[in-house]
Amino acid sequence: MLSLIVFLPIIAGLVILAVPSSQKQIIRIVSLLAALAQGVLAVLIWRQYDPTMAGIVAAPGGSPVGSFQMIERISWISLDLGSFGPLNIEYFLGVDGLSITMVLLTALISIIGVLSSWPIQKQVKGYFILYNLLSTAMMGCFVALDFFLFYVFWELMLLPMYFLIGIWGGPNREYAAIKFFLYTLFGSVFMLLVMIGLYFSVTDPLTGHHTFSLVAMADQANYIKGAILGPDSVTWRYVAFIVLFVGFAIKVPMFPFHTWLPDAHVEAPTPISVILAGVLLKLGTYGMMRINFPLFPEVYQAGLYVIGVFGAINIIYGAFCALAQQDLKKMVAYSSISHMGYVLLGLAAANTEGMIGALYQMFNHGTITAMLFLLVGVIYDRAHSRQIDKFGGLASYMPVYTGIVIVAWFASLGLPGLSGFISEALVFVGAFTAPVTRPIAMVSVLGIVFGAAYLLWSLQRMFLGKRKPDALYDLEVDADGHEHIHFHDWKGKLDLDARELTMLIPLVIIVIALGIYPMPVMGLLTASINKLVQVLAPVAMSAVH
Template identity: 60%
Template sequence: MTLTLITFLPLIAALITLLIPKEQKQTIRLVSLLAAVGQVILAVVIWQNYNPSLAGVDDVSKFQFVERAAWFSVELGGYTVSADYLMGIDGLSVTMVILTAIVALVGVGASWTIEKSVKSYFVLYNLMSMSMMGCFLALDFFLFYIFWEVTLIPMYFLIGIWGGKNREYAAIKFFIYTLVGSVLMLLAIIALYASVIDPETGRNTFSMVAMANQQNFISGSALAPSEGNLLRALAFFALFLAFVIKVPMVPFHTWLPDAHVEAPTPISVVLAGVLLKLGGYGLLRINFPIFPEVFQQFAWWIALFGVISIVYGAFCAIAQTDFKKMVAYSSVSHMGFVLLGIAAVNSLGMSGAMLQMFSHGLLSPMMFLLVGVIYERAHTREMDKFGGLAKHMPVYAGFIMLAFMGNLGMPALSGFVAEAFVFLGAFAVEQTRLLSVIGTLGILLSAAYLLRAYKAMFTGERKPNAAYEVEGHHGEEHAHFHDWKGKVDLDGREIALLAPLAAIVIIIGVYPAPVLDLIMPSLNRVAEILSAAANVAMK
């Protein structure tokens, strides 16, 4: 029941919210807060009761908290279609579940200042939170697909209604990019279903766990693992495209800056914190274990595109004058490390990728929260309109410094551990060695744009007639920065949102073992599957 509860708690909150009259904004917020806190508590329970020695991946009996029920099963002229409600946790998902719970809670906190249609907002927010959690827990591909698609709808409305000036364009772009990826995924699901049987029941199955074992493929079926099966490569790329659009990998990244710039702060937080991780998670959970030999074949290319994302994203970030856009491009750059780490095809590189997802899942929400803080006060995000902020907002500057350092891979912060593992993993393999060397350029470049941003905004003198006299960007209320009377530094709520994230970033940076312990057995198993496929391929 734990998994069902942690997934559908936000749904309950959404239903309760529907019953509350829309004038009672505070009650609505509290209901969502309660659900999010409940999720965090359940995540802690899961974490405490999780047995890290079980690998999972391709063996249902080694998953934990498994819940299974028949969902629908229909006989249709000759063949049966049946999908299960199958949920479970292993090392690939446990950290993501914890991350999702944390980010969802931070997101609720960040949503506190939303005043426009509060009721609809929180209903949608909770639906999104439900479907994200569901994605990480579903082990039945059909169920996964439903959750995957359901994340789209609330996200679309959340960007499209509560977003900035250009929100419609951003919302529809986000929707269509993701939809194109997911319809291709649907085709791959259909083909996989026809090709895989569940060893327990002997019938066709949507179970991702069964799919991860090559022996469960029906010999002679469309996707049977055999020499030169072109369809397998096609199915691999159908899934791959769906996931790397989410990651996002250059050249499929262009929806991301638009979506981030237009999205309200809490939605940016969730988007960067969790939704992007769905792509990386999908690669590890679905693409690689199911098509290991295709992955082996294209690993170098994936690494190449990972490095291109790292470097290109960083260059784009350098070119930005808008603070939020810069952070968005830095997300592209940092998610490139995930691809590079995965493509190293060893457990070191993959653990780096997992760590990077976790670390970026904490750092990017921090960054977007911080961008939101300044935007709320100044109604502008143009970096060169600010100056000398460190003097006026010391606490804010402190958090910014921490987030920047984490992002550029400063030792003792989580980003460093993750990126170090990625490089070590990629360097250890001959074929990605050169690429990993090029990838280090990304760290250099991120230092360049982050430090430049810091210098422009926080050092020097406050600029007269600039940020402090900016008219409201949407022609609403005028800037709060007019005169520096009153307190402009972070308030209690904002500190409460940022401090836990910062604390986890530091803890993992100093002592990453707890996270590594959780993920290693499963990643070792994925690496085994991959190397077994490589051996077969060599013979």
């Protein structure tokens, strides 16, 4: 089941390879079918998933796969390394509360991404092959429970993303694409060293051999004394934690490693922005929750304050930057940085509320930001510009569009009744509860104010008020005195068309529904988060040592 959901897109990619490149419609339909099938599978997995089982780590003396579900585990590579014992790499997939949330999000965003890619005309075949490759890699990252496998999927994302930004992107795409590539690779090569170091430091309790299994690595009892990342090797464990953290923080992106994100977003085509903000950024914080923190809990506990401070910087700095932007897409990109700061703050709280808030915020940010980028794409398609001050009074001409913009904008600033509110509120509850993060939380609250400022201000400037004299659209008054606007060389419908509505309406529904009744998602992750908090708690560690 999990293998299928991971590899469906790549199979679609292979099918597309056989389709002649002139058959653009067939290529699109194959991709859409694959994404839809992935969605169906995600729903099936969701129905089968038992939310009472926690996952995260194997119980002492229990099954080596822990309470993970939908396990697929076969030996992939088994080498004899002489004095180092056998090298075992497993094809090991499974889900717990952390990953199933992200699997659902990924499946949803993948469908939206395909729909949003429909108008792309340039090298359609190449585009969808890369898109499907990216889709497989993302899904694979979220369900892989073997570090090696995770790493393969993680690196596999880079190349398609590079080309998707680099070929189908905006004018400055070369720079943005290579910046993205170098930044992320810089983060992940250190991950490779840590991965190898962990391999030599951890044994599987059942076989006694070294292992890449993340489930085994999450249990501190499995670390060998005297190994490079063993329990007594304090310095190297700190170093390993920090470089892993930086690797994931680049993806989040956390200040000061965030500079690739605005560039990538501004240059990327709309669907790729949606994927980037909707799923890829989550991989950073997911990686922290799955790998970085549980593997080095004592360093995590020592670093809570620092993580919290960086979270606060992200929140406030991101909001300030967003406030200063003229380009709507850049504003949304910085708002992503700001909102991912809430996730970091929740993670720094190290308690159940904060962690649930963080994970729920990851899901909500995925859906809300996807909407924001789709909406930016809508206006860009029509006006070929995203300059905020070049619009004005759009509300009276594009009512449906404006309505959805209002939902998305308010969800993003955390209006009660919409999903973003619940997660941000939980993050703050968590952060205020924990003594370490309390002062940080007080400062971070300001972020909400600034968040409201840039969102409302842009809303006002673009949609309300009167048409600006140098606006990017022309007005025509017909015989009856009605005003009609038209954008230069835009032939389509002025307000949202059917395809755009198909992408946006489900997201609107999700954002509203989860704002009123969050349990469908929150129910999934509670047990796992409880377990995670327990694994990370200082008490659990002292029991081991």
